[in-house]
Amino acid sequence: DGGITQSPKYLFRKEGQNVTLSCEQNLNHDAMYWYRQDPGQGLRLIYYSQIVNDFQKGDIAEGYSVSREKKESFPLTVTSAQKNPTAFYLCASSIDGNYNEQFFGPGTRLTVL
């Protein structure tokens, strides 16, 4: 069953804590992306990776970090430096970084307590 998965579905964080959101794909895609979505808004790009061991900052990278050690995995860490982390986080992948459609995971809803 091919696809892109995210875990957990819901995540609660205390102020000052770092949390890591998981994103895994078995589509053999080279490119992976992280977006943030606030209520009633569109998606904003946090980080993206076009190939293993390489990634670039998106439009709102401050307070976030990523790694891309394996082709199928692109975890996102929300650090304590992110002052307003409550949002819906979406991971996506595409076959490569060349203007193709993106496939999205189901999302993780992060709430800061």
Added chain:
Amino acid sequence: SQQGEEDPQALSIQEGENATMNCSYKTSINNLQWYRQNSGRGLVHLILIRSNEREKHSGRLRVTLDTSKKSSSLLITASRAADTASYFCATWDTGRRALTFGSGTRLQVQP
């Protein structure tokens, strides 16, 4: 940055009617894509139109692209209650290696 702006922000129609959503963007693009999002879910790709194409069809969907006006429209014909969702346009800007999404149109189809 949010390049695309959808219009209207919200649309409510009756089942069987057509729904039209518009998207405007600011820079040169390689292609424009439309995605659908059901409440609380991930996005699903609907259709991609390249910058050298003017119109594209997929089932009940019709997309147009006018690069001179930097605008696109998505038409859903004979809408169904199951079409209720948010619809986003997204552009692949030339020189930028990621999609830029608009703010979306929330479509409500009344049965």
